[in-house]
Amino acid sequence: MDGISIQLLYSLEEARHRCHSITSRSRAETRRLFGCFTVLFYLILCSIHVVTNAFADFQLLIY
Incomplete structure (x- = not known):
């Protein structure tokens, strides 16, 4: 392998690692x-449930 091929393989491996x-x-x-x-x-x-229950209890107290 020449220097360009080794550099290309190194660049591809580095790009794959960064992508991963x-x-x-x-x-x-x-x-x-x-x-x-x-x-x-x-x-x-939970907050809707608490508000609904409080409103229902308040309605029971009124009537």
């Missing part, structure tokens, strides 16, 4: 975002 690290980083960020949105969704559901 970007892909794995974006997967981790996607997982983290999905976790945050899941927690936020459950917090919203």
Whole structure:
């Protein structure tokens, strides 16, 4: 192999490594975002449930 072929192989390997690290980083960020949105969704559901129950209890007190 001449110097150009070795340099080309090295560049391809470096590009593959960078692409792989970007892909794995974006997967981790996607997982983290999905976790945050899941927690936020459950917090919203729980707050709606609490407000609905409080309103129902208040209606029972009035009537």
